[in-house]
Amino acid sequence: MKYLALVYYDEKLMEQKSQQEWDSLNRECIACVEGLSKDGHYITGSPLLPTSTATTVRVRDNRVTVTDGPFAETKEQLAGFYMLEAKDLNAAIVLASKIPPARYGSVEVRPARELVETGNQAGGNAAEPVEESTGEIP
Template identity: 85%
Template structure:
């Protein structure tokens, strides 16, 4: 089963890291990806640029509007993600616990659901049809 591990941390705390600390953390993250890949658990992932580069998109009454910045002000900001393959939630949590930035913030683990084709829905509203609103 696929699990999305969302990495959150306080950007202000991370900004206070020295260049040496930042580089060391990035090397740890690369090593973590290598270990996850070797174990067949890593599907994809990516760090994100700071929230100052974010744009929030909304559609209301068929009109698209944009706002600079993230959707909501929070203590911790979304910093990146890892898409993992795991047997179950327990294994996904164990894998997420090895993601280095978890020391600075948190990692939210959420099961990913597959979009089902119309007529093959399982679990009621838990499975959307292809092309349906998520």
């Protein structure tokens, strides 16, 4: 099953990192992708430019509205994503726990649903909820 791992962190805090710290984090992310790819779990992904480069598009009553910036102001900003292949949500959580920026913010794991011509539901096929854990990374 496909899972989208959305990486969030506070851009203001990350801007305070030195070039050496950024380079080290980026090397960790590259190694993480290499490991996920080797094990057959990585489908695609990408880091994103800062929210200052974002544009939000809305269509209401056939009228397009474009605004600068992200959809909502939040403490943590979407920094990138990983599309993962995992047997279930628990396996996806284990994979997401190894994404290096999780140390600085959070990684939201969400099952992806297949879009079909008929029979789609807003909620899709919801995955079983997982109990909250504060355990060690396996």
